Amino acid sequence: MRTPERGPESAGEEFLRDLGAGAQDSVQAALLTVELLRVLRDLGAWREVLERVGLVFDTLVPARWTAGVGQYSRHGDGETLRKDLFALRRDCELLLAQHTEHAVEDKLEDDRPGPRRARARADHLTLERYARREGLAGPAAHRHRVEGVLLGLDDHATRTELQLLEVQLGTWLGAAEGHGDEALRAMTKSALARVLRLRAGALPEADDGWCRIRKQALSLEHEALRRLYKSGTPMDVGACHLRIRDDQSGCPRPEIRALALFHHLFVLLVGELTHAHALREGAALNDEQRAGMAEFTSACPETPEALCADLRDDPTGGKEGGARSLIAPVTLLSGLAGPGRPGGERLRSTWERVLEAFRSDMEGR
Numbered sequence: 001m002r003t004p005e006r007g008p009e010s011a012g013e014e015f016l017r018d019l020g021a022g023a024q025d026s027v028q029a030a031l032l033t034v035e036l037l038r039v040l041r042d043l044g045a046w047r048e049v050l051e052r053v054g055l056v057f058d059t060l061v062p063a064r065w066t067a068g069v070g071q072y073s074r075h076g077d078g079e080t081l082r083k084d085l086f087a088l089r090r091d092c093e094l095l096l097a098q099h100t101e102h103a104v105e106d107k108l109e110d111d112r113p114g115p116r117r118a119r120a121r122a123d124h125l126t127l128e129r130y131a132r133r134e135g136l137a138g139p140a141a142h143r144h145r146v147e148g149v150l151l152g153l154d155d156h157a158t159r160t161e162l163q164l165l166e167v168q169l170g171t172w173l174g175a176a177e178g179h180g181d182e183a184l185r186a187m188t189k190s191a192l193a194r195v196l197r198l199r200a201g202a203l204p205e206a207d208d209g210w211c212r213i214r215k216q217a218l219s220l221e222h223e224a225l226r227r228l229y230k231s232g233t234p235m236d237v238g239a240c241h242l243r244i245r246d247d248q249s250g251c252p253r254p255e256i257r258a259l260a261l262f263h264h265l266f267v268l269l270v271g272e273l274t275h276a277h278a279l280r281e282g283a284a285l286n287d288e289q290r291a292g293m294a295e296f297t298s299a300c301p302e303t304p305e306a307l308c309a310d311l312r313d314d315p316t317g318g319k320e321g322g323a324r325s326l327i328a329p330v331t332l333l334s335g336l337a338g339p340g341r342p343g344g345e346r347l348r349s350t351w352e353r354v355l356e357a358f359r360s361d362m363e364g365r
Contacts, residue, residue: 224240
């Protein structure tokens with residue numbers, strides 16, 4: 001949230017000058033705090049974010065009151081920041097509900113969502129009202145629908161609701177092809193892949209439809225990955241590799257399961273380089289995945305360059321698979337390791353730590 005005339009550096013310098021002069025602009029203070037809360041969320045400090053979100057909401061109360069009498073802050077009435085706070089609170093409640101260490105707090109004896117998931121749903125509904133202000137067919141409403149799918153807020157969707165979601169997502173993709181937001185199209189493809197997985201989950205694994213639907217989902221994730229390498233963040237890219245890993249590790253064909261190893265190692269490496277909690281902890285293997293991956297541990301590449309070559313050669317991505325993007329995985333890793341600095345050394349040392357930890361984990365399983 002910044003004016004087009006000022007870049008982030010000048011906006012930050014102005015904020016520091018104002019603080020030094022004792023400025024009391026509540027919206028401006030909340031602006032920086034929201035950015036800090038995003039960092040804390042990505043680092044896994046979810047409880048701290050939830051504690052601070054309420055305080056930031058409180059700081060925005062004067063801005064809403066003064067705006068009501070025509071005295072606007074230079075940064076508006078804070079309504080955009082309120083929306084960001086609702087999203088942060090929703091995300092952290094969900095992450096705490098889903099994370100293995102805290103999942104017990106959000107489990108009920110029946111199939112109802114626990115308190116954290118229920119609070120996340122409430123914030124998601126609030127965000128829906130914001131999105132609808134731009135029209136039911138607008139990009140904001142579509143983004144909100146996609147976020148709901150990717151965040152798993154449709155866990156209890158019926159077969160009819162899943163079919164409707166599939167039609168809605170597919171229709172939007174057809175209308176948006178060739179223009180619009182590349183990252184949003186990638187998110188839409190991943191959301192569509194998740195809907196297909198949910199559909200496949202209602203079928204027995206021996207069913208031909210199960211294999212066909214899971215293959216379609218994997219193909220969609222590769223298409224999403226290709227777009228994310230061009231327009232997404234490193235965490236977006238890592239999360240997509242994680243979903244591809246999960247699809248491949250669940251395949252009955254051993255040559256496909258073997259490919260999951262490369263995506264898993266790539267996620268671990270990106271997680272270490274970015275310190276992104278969602279990648280470092282989200283990459284944890286379940287017992288079935290761990291047993292399956294142990295078959296192929298001897299195939300671990302010895303260098304990050306070799307790992308990236310294996311990813312680019314993944315046959316499940318087709319001729320235009322995600323890792324065959326113009327921005328190669330090795331370019332992404334080199335950038336994270338430190339452009340203009342001895343990044344090659346940092347990349348190699350981080351890779352060695354990741355590989356050693358992975359092999360130790362597999363040996364001690």
